[in-house]
Amino acid sequence: MPIAFSANLGFLFTEYALPDAVRAASRAGFKAVELHWPYATPAADLRAALNETGLPVLGLNTVRGDLDKGEFGLAALPGRETAARAAIDEAIAYARAIGAQNVHVMAGRAEGETAERTFADNLAYACTAADAHGIGILIEPLNARDVPGYFLTDIAHAARIIDRVGAPNLRIMADCYHMQIVGGDLLTRLTHHLPKIGHIQFAAVPDRTEPDHGEIDFSWLLKALADAGYDRPFGAEYKPCGRTEDGLGWLKAF
Template sequence: MLRFSANLSFLYPDLPFLDRFRAAAQDGFEAVEYVSPYDQPAEAVAEILNETGLRQALFNLPAGQWDAGERGIGCLPDRREEFQEGLKTAIQYAKVLECPKLNCLAGIAPTHASHAELEAVFVDNLSLAAAMLADEGILLVIEPINLKDIPGFFLSHTDHAERLLERVESPNLKIQFDLYHAQIMQGDLIATFKRLHDQIGHIQLADNPGRHEPGTGEINYFNVLRAIEDSGYQGFIGCEYTPLAGTSEGLHWMQPFR
């Protein structure tokens, strides 16, 4: 049986952030995830998790100035100190929220730096983060993101993610396999998932085009999710999509897998 996590940065957009937890629990979700908890006191988030019985599946390391368009700082040469401080903050939150996984966003590649320089910075940051998180029992994941939604994003393909894992050489670093991003950049979702199965630490989904719920686009989610279920994948699958006609109203796609 598959287990689904409600991404509260996308689902229940009409509700205040903390009220989204209650809505997710009422709709039968077992866990939640989101871009960032850092604008809320960790204790307040922990309290709502305890109240609803939800588990915290995942959130991102601090990703820079999100409202200004930044999408991570992992590869940025002039942000190493900020990355290290953000890592400490993320660990503090993860411990309070009992969160087992953190996602490191690579960031948008600056035009003044070479690919080799950016990759060297990213590898150094990932090596540090993977080691520190391993000491806390927290898994680190990295996410390829499509270049249509975030032009210039440094990590956009699973092949690149594999190379980064090889360079870091840590069992505490895995891939966050977002099916929506992968469909746009490379397709071949089932074969790619099967090939990378042992290197995947978290999964997210949305349909394409539109980034709405499964069943609204071109991805055959019945087959894709059956392949994931048959693989024995034990983690949560994050529902990171923009509801087409309301979150609760659009959850019928999930019933065959619950």
């Protein structure tokens, strides 16, 4: 069975307005899309493009917070619980409006047991709110080189948080780019945690551009993960070297 791919429209097709980026992803052969922060786009306009193309939305992110203060997510920040839960509510409402399957709750820059407890409490809130609408919640480990100080950097830590929260709709968004930088050994680690993984993303390492070069042989790895039981679209979350369409040779090759 052919592997399916999702276009992350936070990085791909950014020369278009978001509804037109959906249409461009469909024309290119992607079978799903995912979003970063789509909130400036009216949900009705985006939903119209999704209905037209038939592409599902795999997920979107909660807002990052106060960018002037360097915030990159809110859910693990002690003292920011009200803002974190407002961001969760906003993301779930937008996900409902466009039919998105998941919300990625961004942890933010924090450390320590108080941050861990805050993150777990906010995730429990998110899981309860999302479950009422059949929406999943995702958490994503990010590498500390790209996002210094981010609370969640390791997939094993993410798995422990999922066990702590104990919600059936809480899963890991595993990005091969971040995981390679943090510790490598991708097939072993990903297959070990596969029961807790809700989505897998990929990009070339170390430059995070088109995935047909660099440290990782994705044509091999993604097939191996599919053979291991991963049966959802893989998310292409990379920064194109030029126009997205000009760099899609990997899509047919893979």
